[in-house]
Amino acid sequence: MTGDRVMGESIMGPTVEIVLFVFMIGLAFYIASLRSLFAAAMLFGIFSLLSAGALTMMDAVDVAFTEAAVGAGISTVLILGALGLTTSVETRPIHHRFTAKLVVTATGLMLAYGTLDMPAYGDPDAPINKHVAPHYLYDSETEIGIPNVVTSVLASYRGYDTYGETTVVLTAAVGAILLLGGGVARRRRETGSSE
Amino acid sequence: MSRSLVLFAHLLIVWLLLSGHYDPTLITYGVLSSIGVVALVAHLGILDDEALPVHMGIRPFFYVPWLLKEVVLANLAVAKVILDPRLPIHPRILRIRVGQKTHVGQVIHANSITLTPGTITLDVRDGHFLVHALTTDSAEGLLSGEMDRRVSHLEANGARREARRKSGQEGSA
Amino acid sequence: MNVFVVGMIGVLTTMLLALTRAFMGPTVFDRVLAANMFGTKTVLLIAVSGFLTGRPEWLDLALLYALMNFIGMIALLRFSKFQNLASDEQAK
Amino acid sequence: MELAREIAVWACIVGGSVFCVIGGIGLLRMPDFYTRSHAASITDTLGATLILVGLALVAGPGLIAVKLFFVLFLIYVTSPTAAHALVKAAYSSGLDAPDVEEGSRLKGHLSDDGGPGDG
Structure with missing residues (x-):
């Protein structure tokens, strides 16, 4: 069973990643062709879950969780909130936007070309694995005393940074709720309709 | 406290x-x-009978295994229906009367119905549930009322307490 | 053949089926149903893949996903006004 | 003992996968939204249960098994709530549904009206 597991790991990991990527590409094309914006919002949620799954398979567990929380949770709710203020069906474009497709394709190709210069995925000699990462991984538990490396990086090594970030996000959220939330609720109460 | x-x-x-x-x-x-x-x-101020139904004591430990057994049986039945080439379904919506007095009891009953494949609670209104049943068998299981009895037993104490609290409120009002 | 590979294939197949339903619609509710089912399958995928790669610590993540999925689902249903949306979709 | 555990693990995970796929097939085969939600609940209950129990058998007693049961518990508590919220939203928005029948009047007469397959 142990031997099986090693083999399963070496073959199955990349296979699952490829399957998830194929799902994501298919989903992206389908979303682009959709006119119903509500359906698109729902499918964006699924897209986030897929990319979170792919990130998990690539060992970026913390990024995956952020993706799931922000992508599938908050942004779906925000998009739906925006949909509540407009119509939920995209109007048909009058002419065929050839230039737009060209620009998108060119950007995609350039991004793909850019990845060629990057070190191979999981390369132990990549610059990112040579600099401070080993220090955090090996010494943070003795230095900080918290078993989770990400927690000690966020809350201690760059604690001031995180503190500032949290303050900014909290202030922004409070501001947004005060500016938008109250207004929407009041309007709804006054008109008394679900328009 | x-x-x-x-x-x-x-x-x-x-x-x-x-x-x-x-x-x-x-x-x-x-x-x-x-x-x-x-x-x-x-x-x-949300720490009440609903948040923490301590009055049920250990009775949930007898209810949960029964529920799990029902869930497994219903799963097998619905799986068989899905795999049947004729797809022998008969969807209908039933209004059933339920005996639970407390909100906790009604929530447990409604969620148990939904958890069992083949039946889904559509709406909960005082003393009545609207339930969507997939097949005749699942509808019959629902109408036999066994789940209703068991959940009522689960909340027995809570119902008495609820009644006492209501009468107390009326007395003071 | 590793047992986790079987589980993985099962979960991925189910994801594909749910995705097909999300594509097909036809009503918004079908899509939401598919998205919700997809969320549960992601939880299972992460749990199984954690065992497959020998790192069951990923379960913490699966646990949080299960919670997030539920919260997102309820937020969504509270937030959206389904009457308009359903009729819009039918008009399409 | 080890062999018995291995067999149980295989049975659970393979069974769970099969039930998940059956639920997925149901999601595609069923004719309308309400019936599809029944199919979805199969994958959420028996499919998830068997897979997670199988994983717990692999892990053996300990913290990991406890976490697996937490995941299972969460799914069991949240999935019917989410399913109910969704179905209720659909029903109250007027999505086509069968007529309401009185349960008390139907009791014992269910198999009389209509055979399997209609409706």
């Missing part, structure tokens, strides 16, 4: 089970955050 203690104990046990690290610093964090949550819940 006793409710707060029960909640605190539960939260701390969950923390200890999930953390897996047992050194003084981390346990202190766990105790502090449990106290924080209890304080927050107490401040919100």
Whole structure:
């Protein structure tokens, strides 16, 4: 069973990643062709879950969780909130936007070309694995005393940074709720309709 | 107060089970955050029979295995229906009368119905559920009323307490 | 053949089926149903893949996903006004 | 003993996968939204249960098994709530549904009206 597991790991990991990527590409094309914006919002949620799954398979567990929380949770709710203020069906474009497709394709190709210069995925000699990462991984538990490396990086090594970030996000959220939330609720109460 | 203690104990046990690290610093964090949550819940005033149905005692431990058995049987039945080439379904919506007096009891009953494949609670209105049943068999299982009886037994104490509280309120009003 | 590979294939197949339903619609509710089912399958996928790669610590993540999925689902249903949306979709 | 555990693990995970896929097939085969939600609940209950129990058998007693049961518990509590919220939203928005029948009047007469397959 142990031997099986090693083999399963070496073959199955990349296979699952490829399957998830194929799902994501298919989903992206389908979303682009959709006119119903509500359906698109729902499918964006699924897209986030897929990319979170792919990130998990690539060992970026913390990024995956952020993706799931922000992508599938908050942004779906925000998009739906925006949909509540407009119509939920995209109007048909009058002419065929050839230039737009060209620009998108060119950007995609350039991004793909850019990845060629990057070190191979999981390369132990990549610059990112040579600099401070080993220090955090090996010494943070003795230095900080918290078993989770990400927690000690966020809350201690760059604690001031995180503190500032949290303050900014909290202030922004409070501001947004005060500016938008109250207004929407009041309007709804006054008109008394679900328009 | 006793409710707060029960909640605190539960939260701390969950923390200890999930953390897996047992050194003084981390346990202190766990105790502090449990106290924080209890304080927050107490401040919100949502710590009542609904949040923490302690009055049920150990009766849920007898109900849950029965429910699991029902869920497994219903799963097998619905799986058979799905795989049947003729797809022998007969969807219908039934209005059934339920015997639960408390909200907790009704929630448990409605969720148990939904958890069992083949039946889904559409709406809960005082004393009645609207239930969507997939097949004749699942509808019959629903109408036999066994789940209703068992959930009623589960909340027996709570119903008495609810009645007492209602009469007390009317008396004081 | 590793047992986790079988589980993985099962979960991925189910994801594909749910995705097909999300594509097909036809009503918004079908899509939401598919998205919700997809969320549960992601939880299972992460749990199984954690065992497959020998790192069951990923379960913490699966646990949080299960919670997030539920919160997102309820937020969504509270937030959206389904009457308009359903009729819009039918008009399409 | 080890062999028995291995067999149980295989049975659970393979069974769970099969039930998940059956639920997925149901999601595609069923004719309308309400019936599809029944199919979805199969994958959420027996499918998830068997897979997670199988994983717990692999892990053996300990913290990991406890976490697996937490995941299972969460699914069991949240999935019917989410399913109910969704179905209720659909029903109250007027999505086509069968007529309401009185349960008390139907009791014992269910198999009389209509055979399997209609409706």
